[in-house]
Amino acid sequence: MAEPDWDTLIIDYSDLSVARAYTRFVADRVIRNPCIGRQLAGMLERHGFHVSKVLPITTVFRNVTDADQILGLYRVTERAIAARYIKSDAARVWLDSLANATFFASITLFLTVAFLPATLTQKPEAPDQAI
Template sequence: MVGLTAATAAPDQIAYMDAAASTAVGMDYKQRFVASLDAGPGQTVLDVGCGPGTDLARLADAVGGEGSVIGVDREPRMLEEARRRMADRPNVELLLGDLLDLPIPDDGVDRARTDRVLQHVADPARAVEEVRRVLRPGGLFGMAEPDWDTLAVADQDLDTSRRFARFVAGRVRNPTIGRELVRLCVRAGFRIRSVEPVAVLFRDFATANEILGLRRNSARAVQAGAMSESDAGPWLQRLERGPVVAGFMFYLIIAES
């Protein structure tokens, strides 16, 4: 069947993150996300799970030469790439560390952010508490997280689309984290400043396939017995011919310590 012979291996993580950030919706929400964090000259901003440095330059511009940006990631490969990209940014510091045990002193930063990180951590509630520990009183914590439980792919075969969506959501450690952020923040002692829902929508097969892994994840679902090959093959063929309507809900949250 067309599409089911594709490799099921995950794409290169850095390439995938760059691709997601370069989509129209990715560029739009990232710009609004940084703006809503309201970082200013002289402040210290913490980017938790900074990855390959996708957003560090924008944050460094916001705080200026008198401010500082600290990027923390648990993956040495990510930090190596971030150091390469930030080589000409003296106000950016990169540290190896984990969200559940940040290498930052109490009340050490004015702003903190996570972008598609909390969906993967073992204990999101503890992670939110750890960020509150390092934020100064009145500091802001920005979170951008998806709600994979809202994933939908339009097709005449509604059952197969639902099977695909459930399979993808089931592969994420915290698939509904987007809708849970407000509760976790209030429990940790934050005050909620804003909650902004973002509809992530893909209208072309190439982008939907790259970000949602239509071929890759349907092949995995067939292997796992979550979808049948006789259904998944025609489903993919129809999507490849178009039109495509596929997407999910994404949440941008700003909380104050």
């Protein structure tokens, strides 16, 4: 299984308060469980799975159009303005800069490899041979 940790979302922008407000808004209001990436291994273990590996995979976006398709930069920024996480004038400057400057954003996914220990020791049952 792989899930992101939305607190790891970073967007390079000269005014860190705006970029951080965007990430805070996403984590606070957009994603139902923004911490699922960091919680997944523990959740699986509590439900009887053996977690053999947790691999961090950082996705990097260098193109604002690609990032917008995944992160909804423009759409989510409008929602962040309405929710008063980002001031309208600051958001407009930010979005203009993201569209016209060198772009960088990233987010880390946690790939969690797990299995049920019982599945390693159980032999598959033969299907009934009804005639």
